[in-house]
Amino acid sequence: MPGDGRGFSPAGEQQPPATCRFETFFRRYDPSLRSYLYARGARGDVLEDAAQEAMLQALQYWKCLQDHPRPPVWLFTVTRQRHHAERKGRQGQEELTDDPAALQTPRPGTAAGKRVFAWLVCGLPDCQCRALS
Template sequence: MRAAEEGEFDAFFRQQYPALVLHLVAQGESLQTARDAAQEAMVKACQWWQDLQEPIPWVRLTARRCAWRNGRREGQRRVKEQHALAQRPVAEASPEDGLVMREEQQRVIALLHGLPSAQQATVAYAFDGYATKEIADRLNVSEATVRSNLRHARRQLQGWLAARKQQEADADDR
């Protein structure tokens, strides 16, 4: 890799690694699994850097595949980590991963983990600003499926948020 390409990749890594980890966490991976898969995808991106036409979608898809292929979805451990992440005060967020999550972001991620995996993936791409067609291409589904997943996810999340607001209002009345 030439020096110019090395500098370009270095800038890409610094900007995209934290976003990639957050993207994988939003899709239901544990923080450690997301870090491992993101690291593995970035290593592959570095190896193929000069040939990559669209590095951001490529590295996201590669990271997703790394997480799946390595079989790192660990059921109980993942649920415990997600719960701990959602409960952890913002001040304890690890600076090494570059994820400075506000309390609101932690709550949203905790809620996303309650969605079916197809809806998690769709919402994660939507949060990253991808258009419906782009999401459909990335997930290899129809645009109608993307719209349906987003609609169902929104309804589910709205229901959960309404219930949470009601609980908070009831607690304030006590």
């Protein structure tokens, strides 16, 4: 199943080349993304919003996402996380806080810390990305 932690592609399915255009990526993965959300219980506006938000985020990070070893895995992971957070928010189970002591920050050098760093770097202007690489 897409994005379930066991990998995205069924046996033998090819990943898109890193240089493909966003439109190609969108056309290839949007239907699968919507099916995945439907299987997770999203319907109607919730499904539409979640799919559009995930693709919008992919577009915003497209330049960095092209260098990701498995862009579809990233897409489905973002989608799963957003849909999960949105469901929790609707159920009133998620409380937001601005207390720094309550927030968990990944430690530098850990896998989570490296992911956060990579995510932050993707949002920088080109000249700053080049300076860090």
